[in-house]
Amino acid sequence: MTTGKTSRVALVTGGTRGIGEAICKLLVRQGYQVVTTFRNADRKPQALEWQNRLAAESLEIDLVQMDVADTQSCEAAANELLGRYGRLDVLVNNAGITRDSVMKKMPVEAWKEVIHTNLDSVFNVTRCFLDTLIAQNYGRVINISSINAQKGQFGQVNYSAAKAGIHGFTKALAQETARKGITVNTVSPGYVETDMVLAIDEKIREQIKTQIPVGRFGQPDEIARVVAFLAEEQSSFITGADLSINGGMFMH
DSSP, X not given: OOOOSSSXXXXXXXXXXXXXXXXXXXXXXXXXXXXXXXXXXXXXXXXXXXHHHHHTTTOOEEEXXXXXXXXXXXXXXXXXXXXXXXXXXXXXXXXXXXXXXXXXXXXXHHHHHHHIIIXXXXXXXXXXXXXXXXXXXXXXXXXXXXXXXXXXXXTBHHHHHHHHHHHHHHHXXXXXXXXXXXXXXXXXXXXXXXXXXXXXXXXXXXHHHHTSTTSSOBOHHHHHHHHHHHHSGGGTTOXXXXXXXXXXXXXX
């Protein structure tokens, strides 16, 4: 772990698998000090195992315990990170869950869990670092949304609502921080080859694939490349934007 306070520091929430892991790996390779999160003490052993696996690939990534749905947990984690590194330059709000069901059968808890984890989290985490970004007169906030925020999805009123809410958050905060050296943007992936997508029944997966003009699912690395681009200092004229990466499945 590097504790120097001169290199760019990036926090990626939910970065131990899928798209989040790909983002962590690429940012490390580009010279960032990367920190990612695990939700609670029960998840720490798996997080440490993941950290050691990446360290074996010469990818040093720091960990901080943070439940993104809990404001106090976010504040404690932010204080720990800022105490350790003295700054934060890039925030990637990536953590998210699904609790799919048609609305007629959706339990109230399934709605609340997804809204808390996927939307409230973006406010909770960003809020903890906003004063730091403003004081630095520099920052990149990149929020991971979804194609289903744009077009909706059967059985996902909770997920679609939460991810759509991220768009509004992004555009509003982008206006508030535009003159403070901070950009705020959203990335909306389509169907990407992650554990979440591979868990879908194969027959349904094939049906989804036929709807994607390029004829395949995306790769996590392809999403990471766009995040890394938005994180660059040279991307300072891009703010309040939503970048769609979906193989042409939905155009708007």
